[in-house]
Amino acid sequence: MSIITESQLSSQLLLAGAAFIAAIVIDIYKEKIPNKLCLLVIVSGFVINTYYAQLEGVLMALLGFALAFIILLPTFLFRILGAGDIKLMMGIGALMGPELLIYSLMYSFCAGTGTSLLFIIWKTGFTGLAKTLKRYWDCFYLRTYFKPEPGEAAGLRVPYAPALGLGWLWACSLDSDISELYFNWNIYLAPGTT
Structure with missing residues (x-):
């Protein structure tokens, strides 16, 4: 595999950073990551890697793109992640390559616990979290499913x-x-x- 140049890595990092900032802001306020943003990242990944590394760059982008799809498809099928999250990471895979993609996904699953908890507390407060924990306990203890109540954390869509x-x-x-x-x-x- 060819060595990535500083200008290629700089381009990749700046574009990925800007894409994540835009995706985070839009996802928090609109609960959706736009297809146009995801498509921009995917196309940019292929263009940048092809420009700097020709055929090797195309193969790296393709491998990162496909790997993100393969790894994250089950999370979509089980309704853990939305389609926008998966398309964004397919773009990051095309842009940054498969190795950084895999580590990013591993660490994001760890970070997801903290960000989800903070978002739930921000939206419902500690009372919404307490209601959900009590409902889970009741479901477990009584062996009966109870639907989430309004204002409860379990009813939220978490970006x-x-x-x-x-x-x-x-x-x-x-x-x-x-x-x-x-x-x-x-x-x-x-x-x-100097």
């Missing part, structure tokens, strides 16, 4: 783009190529350097 973005940031922070690029940027941007 997952924040968890996906945090997982991506976490994966980026542990990647040696990205750390080296960040170090080079700091040297270049530091006052008094």
Whole structure:
């Protein structure tokens, strides 16, 4: 596999970061990630990787794209993630490649617990969370299903783009190529350097 250049990695990181910021804001307020944003990231991933690495870039983008679809399809079928989340990560896979995609997904599943809990508390408060926990206990103890009540946390649709973005940031922070690029940027941007 060819070595990724600093300009290629910079382009990938800036585009992925901008895509995650847009997706998070839209997902929180509109509960949907637009197809146009996902398509832009997918096409950009193929274009950037093809431009910098020709055929190897196309193969890397295709592998990242397909791997995201394969890994995340069951989460859509079981209604864990929405189609927008999956399409966004297919774009990130096409843009960043399969390795960073896998780590991003692993870390996003960890981050999802925290972001979901914060979102639930933000929307319903601690009382909504307490109602849900009590209902779960009643369902378990009485062995009967009770539907969620209004104002309860279980009735909320939780946006997952924040968890996906945090997982991506976490994966980026542990990647040696990205750390080296960040170090080079700091040297270049530091006052008094030429």
